[in-house]
Structure formats: structure tokens, C-alpha cells
Ligand code: SF4
């Protein structure tokens with residue numbers, strides 16, 4: 289049986305610190321020994337302020353650092369951001385300020401080690417700091433995700449793939465959401481953080497996980513030894529069938545999901561949480577796949593008046609599917625693998641995932657007849 293601790297919280301530091309410490313004590317924080325090197329892995333996707341709900345809140349990162357310090361251990365805060373420098377993110381997010389005066393190492397993941405995560409991916413390069421840490425505290429944010437529906441505890445470990453290599457792995461899994469989910473699950477399994485504490489106090493709904501999403505106050509702090517248990521508890525809380533979350537579906541198929549979950553705390557039901565529209569990326573007869581991909585699949589589109597031509601989307605796109613044409617963004621939907629990294633990194637929220645009208649119609653017809 290896996291225990292999940294659920295508490296109502298605000299970002300008032302005294303409140304969140306007390307609840308964080310209580311949660312860690314309840315899920316086995318005593319494991320942290322004197323002198324241990326403890327990696328703290330927040331979500332540091334891109335430069336954003338706490339009110340954007342893009343990043344793990346600074347008070348939660350600070351509480352994690354203070355918890356590790358009071359155990360006589362050595363905390364390190366690290367991530368590999370999708371855009372922007374690690375330093376800028378630390379500053380804009382308020383984390384640098386929150387950690388001022390504390391004895392903590394803060395640095396981006398840079399060096400990596402090759403490690404085997406198993407079939408079908410085998411060798412993968414992962415942050416050396418993550419592999420060599422004695423213990424890991426995983427600090428995900430509760431956010432929606434245009435490709436994977438939600439980004440929670442399991443997916444937060446994808447940040448342990450260093451820099452541009454994330455794009456390579458997006459390309460390797462291609463236009464196959466289930467395959468990408470399997471990659472995420474295997475990365476999580478390899479790193480296996482000791483603790484996961486989810487920041488769902490100011491969560492994100494709509495078209496997350498970047499600036500296109502909308503902050504939504506839920507007031508939830510959730511912790512467990514097992515990120516699968518955290519993720520499936522979030523699904524229950526949102527009234528969502530866990531099978532709709534690709535990572536949980538894969539984990540269940542692999543037989544690695546603990547389904548016996550004990551909840552400690554009042555279980556809130558969240559009504560009307562807005563999820564991104566996710567449509568299947570592979571469907572219909574194989575001989576029609578090219579046509580379907582080009583004309584019918586959900587795709588990234590830009591809202592031109594909002595676009596500032598900053599170039600982050602085309603620098604990030606792993607497929608090289610975005611270019612500039614007559615001062616407008618142009619998408620090559622033949623190449624596009626629908627990873628929606630462009631939406632994730634757009635600093636202005638100018639990109640959205642849209643399914644074409646004929647796409648919606650034809651998908652329903654095909655689903656009925658094939
Ligand atoms: S869509 Fe966003 S990321 Fe791309 S160029 Fe425009 S503002 Fe920049």
C-alpha cells in the first residue's frame with residue numbers, strides 16, 4: 289500500500305513549511321542521513337514569475353532546502369530548463385531570493401552519464417547529478433500539458449535529460465504519444481526519486497504547461513514516496529479516468545502501478561478543471577496516415593497578433609518544422625511530430641493546439657468504422 293498525504297495550503301511560508309515538513313516526516317524523510325547529497329528537482333521550465341503557475345513555487349523549494357539542511361544533509365537545486373538560462377529562471381521565479389543565505393548548491397544539469405533504461409530505448413544520457421545523488425526530492429507542479437494532458441510527478445523527471453538531448457528524444461519517439469509516455473515512465477523508474485511533493489497550490493489549467501495555460505487556485509500540497517500514486521490521486525481529484533493520462537496507462541500496462549493507495553487528509557474534488565483538448569495522434573488505416581497527419585491531426589497554430597517573433601519556438605522545435613514566411617510563422621505539418629514543445633516554450637502564449645474541423649469530423653467517422 290502506498291501512502292499519499294494531502295493537505296490544504298497557501299504559499300504563506302510558515303504554513304507551507306510546517307505542512308511540507310509534516311508531509312516529509314510522514315513519507316519517510318527520516319531516510320535522509322547526515323552528509324547525504326540530496327537533489328531537489330523542481331519544475332524550472334522557463335523564465336516565469338510565481339503568479340504564472342509555470343514553475344514550482346519558491347516557498348516550496350525553500351521548504352525542501354530547509355528540510356534537507358535540518359537533517360544535516362547537503363541540498364542541491366537543479367533542473368535543465370527548456371528555454372532561458374538557469375540563472376534567469378532562478379531570479380525571475382523568486383527562488384534565488386527565497387534561498388538567499390541558505391547553504392545550498394544551485395546549478396543547471398550539465399554533465400551526463402549514459403545509463404540503460406531498458407527496452408526499447410536502452411542507453412540514454414541522464415544528468416550526472418541525478419544519477420549520483422544519494423536521494424532525490426521531486427517537486428513537480430500541477431499543470432496541464434498540451435501533449436501529455438497533465439505534467440505531474442512522473443513527467444517532472446524528464447528534466448533530468450540534459451538540454452538539447454530532450455529534443456532528440458522527442459524526435460526518437462516521433463508522433464507516438466504512447467511511446468513518449470513509455471520513455472517518461474522508464475526515465476522515472478531509472479531515477480526513482482525518493483520523495484515526490486506536488487505543488488498544486490496555484491495550479492495551471494487550460495493549454496499548459498507554458499504561458500498559454502491559466503493559473504487556477506487549488507490550494508493543494510500532496511506528497512508520497514511514489515509519483516505514480518501522486519499522479520493517479522490528482523486524476524481522481526480532477527474526476528479524470530487515470531487511463532487518460534498516458535504515463536499512468538503505460539505504467540499499468542507494464543504492471544508497475546501500485547493501485548492500493550491510502551490517502552491521509554481530506555480528499556477534495558475539483559470541479560470544472562479545464563483540460564487541454566487531446567486528440568489521438570495515430571488513427572485510421574495505415575495507408576491514410578500521411579494524409580491524416582498533414583490535414584487532419586491536431587496541430588500547433590499561432591495567434592499572429594500575440595506573436596513577438598522572438599524565435600524561441602523555431603529554436604526549440606526538434607523537427608525543424610517552424611519557419612518564417614512573409615513575417616509570419618509557418619508550420620510544416622508533414623514534419624511536425626506534435627510534441628507541442630513550441631507551445632510549451634512560447635513566452636507570450638501565442639501558440640495553441642487546434643484540431644481542424646474536418647479532422648474532428650473524419651476522426652469520429654473513422655473511429656466508428658475501422
Ligand atoms: S510564437 Fe511565441 S515563441 Fe514563436 S516566435 Fe512567436 S512569440 Fe516567439
Ligand code: SF4
Pocket residue numbers: 588604605606607608609610619623624625626627628629630631
Ligand atoms: S512545430 Fe511544435 S509541435 Fe510540431 S514538432 Fe515543432 S515543436 Fe513539436
